[in-house]
Amino acid sequence: MSETTTDRAERPAEVTDPLLWGLSAAVADAHQPDDEQACVSPSCVGAAxxxxxxxxxxxxxxxxxxxxxxxxxxxTPAEPGRDAATGWSTDEGPTGGAERLAVRAA
Incomplete structure (x- = not known):
């Protein structure tokens, strides 16, 4: 194994997001350098x-x-201006304010 690869079987104890760590390790392992310092992954097509x-x-x-x-x-009460159940801003909601814009347009 080269210095650039990650041993996914030995995940560090500090990892708080195992899924993200595993996916990131897999990508890093797939994008290793060749002898000419070009990426070996077919998706990079020889990129440096x-x-x-x-x-x-x-x-x-x-x-x-x-x-x-x-x-x-x-x-615990929600932050002022936020819905306690969803965490969305009470001004914008999940649509990013589209409903407010629709009211103004009418």
Missing amino acids: WPCAAWENAQEGLRAAQMPRPAPAPAG
Whole structure:
């Protein structure tokens, strides 16, 4: 195994998002350099290594090890301006304000 590959069987203890870590490790492993420092993945078609996919996979590996925010205790009121059940802004909702725009247009 080269220095650029990731042993997915030995996931670090710091990983907080195993799915993201596993997917990122698989992408990183698929985008390795050849002897001429070009990416071996057919999707990169000989792009210089490190390719964009390998760089993005590295970012995913870092993100998978970031601490997750603690969930709010049950019964905690929602942030002002946010719906407690959905977390959406009470001004915009899941449609990004489209319903507000429709009212203004009418």
